Amino acid sequence: MDISLQTQPDAHPVKTEWVEDALARARATGDPLGALVGRPLAPGAGIALIGWPEGGPGRYHVFETRPGPGAGPATYMQVVEFSGPRTEEWVAAEERATTGRLRPATEGIDGIVSVLRMRAADNAYLVVVLAETMDAFDTATQAIMSTELLPGEDPALLGGPDRVGFYRLVHADLPVTEGI
Secondary structure, X not given: OEEEEEEEOOOOXXXXXXXXXXXXXXXXXXXXXXXXXXXXXXXXXXXXXXXXXXXXXXXXXXXXXXXXXXXXOOOEEEEEEEOOOOOHHHHHHHHHHHHHHHHHHHOOOOOEEEEEEEEEXXXXXXXXXXXXXXXXXXXXXXXXXXXXXXXXXXXXXXXXXXXXXXXXXXXXXXXXXXXO
16 A cells, blocks of 8 residues: 655644545545545644555555554554655664664553554655554653664664654544555
8 A cells, every 4th residue: 555645734623624625635636545634733734644556656655554552543643754865774774773672662552553654765754653642652752762772773874753743633544454
């Protein structure tokens, strides 16, 4: 599955017509598999992640999904973006950090329902975390920031994300399958 990411500048916190408008725009360009739509928790743009059966320009390929211990439903979404282009050396360092340090530190956190990892053709990287509560994100951040670098990890390759957004999940019908 591939994902297109669309900002929603008209994401009103009370009026919800913008959600149907975002879904209608996606359907007008093809036959999407589903979507995750979130409104910002503070004034600002919302977000729509639209699932597609095939790749396309500017899309991210979902290469991992995994469930968390939360039973759901997910009501909050965190989107962590590392903009491209990124080198293959960065990709290898990110993968080692994720599998060797970050996943073990966060996989048992209560309230996390699902984690999706995806990568674009230019190695831009996106992590989407669905959770029952905002506290789950705070706990995960504390766990991540408490980890020690693995032997041989190069801090120069492990800079933080370019953007992190927190959203109230207002629409979720994206088929998320473990092990994509």
